[in-house]
Amino acid sequence: MPTHAQGDSIKLLTFNLWGLKYVSKQRRERIVAFARKLRSQPDYDVVALQEIWTDEDWKSIVDLCQEVYPYTRRYSSGILTGPGLAILSKVPIRRTFLYRFPVNGTPTAFYRGDWYVGKSVAVTLLEPPYEGASPVALLNSHMHAPYALTGSxxxxxxxxxxxxxxxxxxxxxxxxxxxxxxxxxxxxxPGSLPYRIMQSEAGLTDSWEEIHGPTDSDKLRQMSPEDQIKLGGATCDSTLNTWRADRGPDEACRLDYALIDNTRLRALDASVQFTEKIPGIGSYSDHFAYSATFEVLATSNMLPSRPPKSERLQLYQELTDLVAEYLASRNSWQSRLLLWHFWVSAFVFIAFLAVIVVVSFLAPWASILFLFFGGLVLATGLLSGQIGFLFCRSERRAMTEIILQVADAARLLQDS
Structure with missing residues (x-):
């Protein structure tokens, strides 16, 4: 049985393995190569993975790594597939829990798929590395992707x-x-609204910045590709990644993190890993991996520090304004468009029925075509109606709930 966390530290790896079936290039070869390297160089105590979407890939990883990582868990809940989240651990797992995001894109963006996989945060509770240490709650998530820098x-x-x-x-x-x-x-x-929310409200600090200092986006864009990785922690869109070599040198960014409660954890090291290439294939994924080592401190009743009251209230207002603007524009517009499509489709189908009666006397074969196309129009209209009536209302309520929660937090903060 392999030993976990040496002394009072835990070394962690997080990696988006780009496991889209039929879409990701040389998926099987890359994932098997990753598992083999993980087995031959078992440096990590805990490995958190994203984009593990096929049973075949997960079985390959578990089979190759089970002697090194006896505790494994892949999270399943989703619509068409699971969220793609998984964990390998030398540390015994106490309990697991999955929270699916109520707000997660739209089913009309079927060509993107975020809504269909059920993006979530997977919670894995680990045994403390030594008696008297704080128990560890590992939250593994893969948030909705941006498909542009601005706009919808x-x-x-x-x-x-x-x-x-x-x-x-x-x-x-x-x-x-x-x-x-x-x-x-x-x-x-770094510095985006979601990043600031997770730091401010959860009291989490960025382990990369704990070791390397604050991230300067302007300096990152001016660095060489090598320094963007080594000094800037860039894990995505690096020109050194064979699957992203067509990106501009200024597009490299840091999207993969380990944010920590620094009252119970101390960051000891942080680095970008799996930057080398698989011979004859290329990079292990379209992302690079991120690794961090933490000292787990003794049990403490201290709570993570929060930013000043004025800064938190400003953050609340920014989040509320963003959600309110979305509801007033995109949600309402999308709902109206989908319901309009439903009613037009129903009218067209009824009109086709009258046409079919007339045509059946003149050209019976043509009535079959009208019936087919009328049925197709009605089917798409019914689908739009369901999405407009059910999904848009559900999304509106979920976002309204966020606004109410933010208002509760603001009220409590103002009264304190």
Whole structure:
């Protein structure tokens, strides 16, 4: 049986393995190569993975690594697939829990798929590394992707709502005495609203910045690709990644994190890993991995520090304004458009029925075509009606709930 965390420290790896079936290039070869390297160089105590979406890939990882990582868990809940979140651990797992985000994109963006996989935060409670140490709550998440820097395709409001939910989950475990570590592909750059929400509301600090200092986005863009990784912690869109070599040198960014409760954890080291290439294939993923080592401190009743009251209230207002603007524009517009499509489709189908009666006397074969196309129009209209009536209302209520929660937090803060 392999030993876990040496002494009072835990070494962690988080990695988005780009495991989209039929889409990700050389997926099987890359994931098997990753598992083999993990087995041959078992440097990590805990490995958190994202984008493990096929049973075949997960079985390969478990089969190859089971002698080194006896404790494993892949999270399942989703619509068409699970959220792609998984964990390998030398540290015994006490309990697991999955929280699916109520706000998670839209089913009309089927070509993107975020809504269908059920983006979530997976909670894994680990045994303390030594007697008297704080128990560890590992939160692994893969937030909704941005498909543009600005505009509706940026899904900024969606990720801000998800960040609020993550912060609430993290705060709950922190108040229960757990040493919280939030890891994963959070699809949010340092300094963005979701990033600030997770830091402010959960009281989490960025382990990379604990070791390397604050992130300067302007300096990062001016660095060489090598320094962007070594000094800036860039895990995504690096030109040194074979699957992202067509990106501009200034597009490299840091999206993969380990945010920690620094009252119960102390960051000892932080680095970008798996930057080398698999011979004959290329990079291990379209992301690089992120590794951090933490000292787990003794059990403490201290709570993570929060920013000043004025800064938190300003953050609340920024989040409320963003959600309110989304509801007033995109949600309402999308709902009206989908319901309009439903009513037009129903009218067209009824009109086709009259046409079919007339045509059946003149050209019976043509009535079959009208019936087919009329049925197709009605089917798409019914689908739009369901999405407009059910999904848009559900999204509106979920976002309204976020606004109410933020208002509660603001009221409590003002009264304190």
């Amino acid at each position: 395709s940026a899904y900024a409001c969606v990720r801000a709502c998800q960040a609020w939910d993550i912060a609430s989950v993290a705060q709950t475990y922190s108040e229960a005495g757990y040493a919280v570590i939030l890891v994963g592909d959070l699809n949010s750059r």
